[in-house]
Amino acid sequence: MFGNDSQRPAKENSVSTNETVSPSAAALSAAGDSATGPRSPKGAGPARVKIKSRPADRIFFGLSFGSASLIVVILAAVAIFLIIKAAPAITANWKSDASLAEGPTAGYADFWSYVLPLVWGTLWASAIALLIGAPIAIGIALFISHYAPRRVAGVLGYLVDLLAAVPSIVFGLWGIIVIRPLLLPLSDWLNQNLGWIPIFGGQVSTVGSTVLAGSVVLAVMILPIISSISREIFLQTPRLNEEAALALGATKWEMIRLAVLPYARSGVVSATLLGLGRALGETMAIALIISPSIIFSLRILTEGENSQTIAANIALNFQIADGLQRQALIGTGLMLFVISLGVNLIARFIVVRTGPTATRKGKRRPPEGVTIPAASTAVEATALGKAGNSHTEGARA
Amino acid sequence: MKFKNVAAVGAIALVSAIALSACSAATPESTAAPTPTAAAFTIDPTLAGTITAGGSSAQANAEAAWTAAFTAVASGVTVNYDKSQGSGGGVTNWLAGSYDFAGSDSPLNQDNQTKSQAICGAGGALNFPVYLSGVAVIYNLPGVDLKLSSATLAKIFMLQVTTWDDPAIAADNKGATLPSTPITVVTRSDGSGTTANFTNYLSQVQPAIFTGTPGSAWPIAGTSGQQGGSGVVNTVTAGAGTIGYADHSSIGTATAAAIQSGTGTDFVSYSPDAATVAFEAAAVPAPLTDGDLSKKIDYTKISGADSYPIPLLSYAIACSTFADPAQAALVKSYIGFIGSDIGQKVAAKNAGSAPVPASILADFTASLDLIK
16 A cells, blocks of 8 residues: 555656657656666666766655655554554543543443444545535536537636635535525425435424535535546547447447446546545535534434534534543544545555456557646646556556 | 832723723723722733743633733733634643643643643642633524523423424513424534533523533534534524524624523523623632632522523633743733733623623632742
8 A cells, every 4th residue: 555655656657658658758757666666678777777877866866765755654654643642532431431421522432432423424425425426527527528629628627627726615615605505495395305215304404504515515526536537537538449439330428338438437436436535534614514413314404413524523523622532533533544545445446456458448549649638737647646557557568 | 910009000000901992992882891899900011921822712802802901011921822722722732731821611620630730730720710701592583582591491402392482482472473483403513612601501500401411512412513603603693593502702793582590580681790790699619729710600599680691601721830930920910910800801892701700800819829
């Protein structure tokens, strides 16, 4: 896991290298990547000997190697901090401890009875956000990559990326002031007509601080991540595959279904999981909008039966908490860390497992002709590094 | 801080008064009534140094006013009060030795008092009640001047009374036209001293009805939880048929209900004086150590038409022994100023708080003398 992370910058380099095939970029990637060994036999060997003799290159290598190792160190430091700080609260006797019997942790039998509803709430709110956001994001990506005229696509792509730059507190305020009242009629309607379905049941909210409102805002927040990564993946579909499908008489939709979607599947899945990662950790918007209870609840239209999320719970209670209560909150943070790690691992697993399919397709891709637009945001660049793994490996094989 | 000559006292009191009027120029309403028993206090203008403190956000506005007034006289002093930490963070950082004093909505518990000996020596810590306000019950029900008995209030917040035309509410408001709309109860979703005061009030006054655990986290599931006092106020104001609670100094234009005082027939609206009178009656000394001014508020002792039944209190917590005597003198002087009549007036005018009763302020002098 850590090793993979430290290699990521190198992989990003190689994505662009594979497309542009410029010798200098190849040399650069080889120099920054000496930990993983030579990538392409031709050119990298001699270039490396020459580079090593120059102090500037050694300094640059040192700096980039330092940056790469810093990621591992920071990640380890965060994990160690969480474990050390959380351990006393996890192992404490919650029933007899005076500090845990008051404040935010009052009334729980042990750490797990406190954290498990929060874990559920975190997953539940994120899942609904994903359910709302992912299809729209993929739709936007498809429109930009395959339907929109080039100019519209450029502007639209830019606007979607701009959405990623809006601070989450602004989304939170927008959610409170605009989305909350806006969703009230829909909540009423769903509750009256579909109230027999558990998630729409219960006493419908009159204020609007519901899981639904929170998830809608979350969905908007994860939109840019999913759509910009998916867009890049869709654009990488081999032109030959698309043309072949069209030549066989497929309509545009059938072409997308037969050629684009299967090709992009693993990339889109990992884009979605990255969006999930964002949703899991989102704090301010949720803390501001949702009226929380620490319970297991499916309901999304009520005021009093919304499951609280971990991040929002920490934000809301950290100020008042002291001593062991603080450590209990840090313990919930550790759980969030574990969940996020799990989501990332699953994302990687999916990419790796579905890799061979992408590899075969990658081989058939013409060396030139498919143009990859430069990654326009930092988010995208990172995402490309992740999502682009399959292509990297394809080109390497 | 001994009074060496009367002229100096007079001169400095004058300076303080000028500072006070300068601070209050921007606030139109004057909430403080002059108290006849003045706990006179002088600020030594030659003081210099930095006081670092933090904690409760409830007393943050008052701290800002005190700092402005104090440093207007003692211009060599800087006071940094960090309100971002909250009461819990204030106590935690203070116990870690980062603060000269902590602002907290509750006095230290026994556990933390024991811990404080690590930084304060054997004398431990002293709690000073410095900030008094009231918990206002705010609602949005146009055209109704709501009066609530403690029993009805407890039932509403226990979600047992769910519509505005419930017989319990109608009995409290004879002659008022009450709609049949549902009641939306708005509470704090974040941990808060206001919640602690309010839940303590409900569970002391109506223990049979309000069965939730009193504390800084709202204990009853099913309410609309909003972040911060402003979140509650905004949601109550924006909603229909809403009711919530907030520190009176932060309710803005929201309408507050009159609450039954004691078990009698008096329904009292909040006023600073009513909070002062109520707190004086309800404050039970609960010292953790010699000279400690911790108070347990016994809400059941509050009664009468001149007492607002839900006072809200916040403390400054400082060591009895400082490592540096000069710093001790500085903090002593600052808390002494806060606990003086003029200090309480500064807070009342600028932060909308209620003056702490003079009988309690009178104890400050003896306790401050313990700070070394």
